[in-house]
Amino acid sequence: MNFFLAALGVLGVASSGPLIAATLGATTVSALAIAFWRNAIGAAVMASPTLIREPDQFGRVTGKEFRWSVIAAVALALHFACFITSLQLTSVAAATALVCLQSAWIAVIQLVRGVKHRWQVLVGLGIAFGGVVAITGFDMGASPEALLGDLLAMAGGLLAGIYTLAGGKARQSMTTGTYTALCYGMCAALVALLALSTGQPLVGFDAGGWLGIIAITVCAQLVGHTAFNHLLATMSPLLVSMIILLEIPGAALLAAFFLHETLLAGTYGGLALILVGLTVVVMGQRNGNAGRGRPPLERPLAELGTD
Template sequence: MHVAALGIAVIAVSSSAPLIAYAAAPALAIAFWRNMLAVGVLGPYAAARRRDELRALVRGDQRTEGRYSVLAGAALAVHFGTWVPSAQLTSVASATALVATQPVWQGLIALGQGRRLRPVTWVGIGIAVAGAVLATGADFGTSGRALAGDLLALVGGLAGAVYTALGERARAAISTTAYTLVCYAVCAAALLAVCLVGGVRLAGFDRSTWLAILGLVAGAQLLGHSMFSYALRKVSATTVSLLILLEVPGSALIAWAWLDQLPRAASVPGLALVVAGVAVVVLGGARAPRREPEAPL
């Protein structure tokens, strides 16, 4: 079940950067709406099926998990608030590859938590991240706009690692629905505040842009991030972060087919290294041993 969830999540998140690049809307507005609309989808189900659990997160015996969920939402807001703009400032491939440095940050977080990663995990991370950089030829000097996009994508990768690490802690004892609802709601609220303070336009977009935003909600948000959150019950945050690297070749293929952003021939070896690095970790047994009973959806 978790393998299928991860496969669906990788395919879903691969559509994220091309959709963001296509949408004719401010980046922060896109980030807000993908979270707010996801809350609208999850809210009724959670209210009907997870009411007691949500109460426990606020004032019951699961307040610790509630705090982790809130902090994860704040980290997710930073992730979206930096990476989504990066996809509009630089190329889809560059933004995706640089945000894919997340496994490096995730490994460092794991070390800070006192965990010892297996050597094969570091080898796989190194291969995959090197492939991500090689695949895009991410340059830091072509223009000020591209440089800003590159730096924002790097910050997005760090924030994504923090989000995943906090989610791993929260998901140890609560359902995917309760966790994602709290996380997305906090993220949406934080992004709304930033948009209001910054005077970011939140409405008045054309039909194709709204369709792109709805595509982000259905795909990258609900089938992507939510399925990764579901898998965190059985799969380590480091492994999940590494699997997200498969978004690099996935996004490049979608951008090629849809936006006519043809990958450079020189990027093909890099894309192959991304896949190889993921395979090294997964086949080398990077899955964290967990014996807890599976939490409900």
């Protein structure tokens, strides 16, 4: 059963990039509309059972919990804006690999804050960023547009790391349902403001556009994330984090098969380096905190794979 859920989770989150790219390329849907609706629908789905079980749950949110939730929501909104836009400029494989650097960005943020890491983490960071240099170097030769897409995807990974760390702070005392509904709801509101300020419509799409939005929300937001949330109750966080990294080659394979996307030969080497580097980072984080409780990276693993 766990193997089936793991495969379902990987397929769900890996489908995010290809589905978004296909929807943006074949319909009138805007990038921010995708971000808005997947968060708005996700918030409604998560809030409903929470309100039924404990109607006063949201009223008990403290000021500290709310502040961390706001930080997480702002980071998540900007993450979606960067990542989804990057899919219009660079390849699905490159964008997914670069945005999945969030685990490495978390380690970097912790280093800046004075957290000491084991040597494996530092080695993993070097390997992962070597993969970044390889991908962005090849895209620089391909086109300035592709390079901009790579940079946006990297920014999306950094913002996902901030979202994950802020979510970990909020969830120290909040239930998953309350936090997720609150964060997704505020994120949807922020994305709506961004859409209004940039003139991107949130409604008025053709049938294909709405079908794409529903597919993205169901596959990536509800099926993929829900599967990983369930696995965290029955499998170790380290193993779940390893499984999540399969999103990188999964998205590349789906894009190649359904979108007929081809990559420069050297880009495959960059993808492999990022995958290896992130694996080393996560293992180093785990080993470095053995016997000292759950590390900051592991607390919010349910929110990893935000794409």
